[in-house]
Amino acid sequence: MWSLCLACWRRGTQSVASRGSRAEVSTVHGGLDDAELRAHAITRADVVDFSSNVNPLGASRLAREAAAKADLSSYPDRECLLLREALSARVGVGVEQLMIGNGSTEIIHLLARARLRPRSRCVIFAPTFGEYQAAVDLAGADVRFVRASEANGFNWSIPTAVRAIETLRPAVAFLCNPNNPTGVYLDEDDVRDLSSAVGPDALLVLDASYAPLADDEWDATPLLSRGNVALLRSMTKDHGLAGVRLGYLAASAPVVEASRRLQPAWGVNAVAQAVGIAALEDEAHVAAARRVIRDSKAYLYAQLKAMGVPTLPSATNFLLARVGDATRVRRALLRRRLVVRDCTSFRLPAYIRIAVRRPDECALLTRALRDVLTHE
DSSP states (O other): OOBOOHHHHHHTTTSHHHHOOGGGSOOOOOSOOHHHHHHTTOOGGGOEEOSSOSOTTOSOHHHHHHHHHSOSSSOOOTTOHHHHHHHIIIIISOGGGEEEESSHHHHHHHHHHHHOOTTOEEEEEESOOTHHHHHHHHHTOEEEEEEOOGGGTTOOOHHHHHHHHHHHOOSEEEEESSOTTTOOOOOHHHHHHHHHHHOTTSEEEEEOTTGGGSTTOOOOGGGGGGSSEEEEEEHHHHHTOTTTOOEEEEOOHHHHHHHHTTSOTTOSOHHHHHHHHHHHTOHHHHHHHHHHHHHHHHHHHHHHHHTTOOBOOOSSSEEEEEOSOHHHHHHHHHHTTEEOEEGGGGTOTTEEEEEOOOHHHHHHHHHHHHHHHHHO
16 A cells, blocks of 8 residues: 555655755766766667666657757847747746746746745655655755555555645655656646645645647646646657757746746756747657557557556656666666666666667667566
8 A cells, every 4th residue: 555654754764855855865867977888888879778768769850950940149038928928828827927947847846945944844655756846955955755565556645645745744745757767657637736735835846847748738727826836847858859958837826936036147057948939839750659668658658568567557758667677777788788767766776767768779678678577
């Protein structure tokens, strides 16, 4: 069953102080590491990366052309006005309700700094993206986890979560939806219940970075009218822009302004701003990616099932698969020039996360994984 570790948070043993500072705990991410690749005498061009959950088609032609035309000799607009205006028209919120960040990770840290104080409480729905805890640690706040269990398919019990939030009264709650790495996607009613539990004076940060690539995306924008919901989106994922680092926050004007005051000048460069505007004009590219994801995900499910690898249902563009020793399997695949995400840092050492890529690339992975599980 799902658990919150109630005894732990009552005793305070799960607090930030009990685990040490941010400097003592390094956040682990997917993506390629040049030092690791060099140690294996391979380059980025040699490998297929299944560790990064991005658009399997990469950046669109329009985005690449915009990057090539960007003015590299002038300072970028500090306020990202043109990109905010383009997003305002697309998302349907006021320009004053939008902030652009150097990736969604920057915005996570800015929100934590703006909303949290030493010894204030923050709730994180786990297992999930590690930067939420990193940001809370840096703010000196006390983190509590609402943990979903493997036995329940990593689905949270919303009534139990609501009771926990009402008891803890956190200043901020972080929810990744769809969730990384499990692929669990709460519906709108569940998120509304969590928003109500958080209360009017706190903030529910809804990280919807993977929603645009989900099977059945629902529009979270109307939740902003509740006043205590902040919507976080990463253009890295749906538009394939990991290299330029681009994300945005949609929230009430006071929440946005409090975070913008903490943001360094010129944090979003000219290339990122130009590429972001161009990417928003190419929804056909994202639609094509969704079709690829649909077909490739079905293929991966079938192949993993045939191998006897338990794989969780996922609403979005990655799969969580139980392979036994995730670290060993990842290393073996890297020797075959394929990179998956070892989920040990999520406290899931038996699992790897597999990004859904093009069908031909998925075929390479399944053949290699079958060989690893059979012979190593």
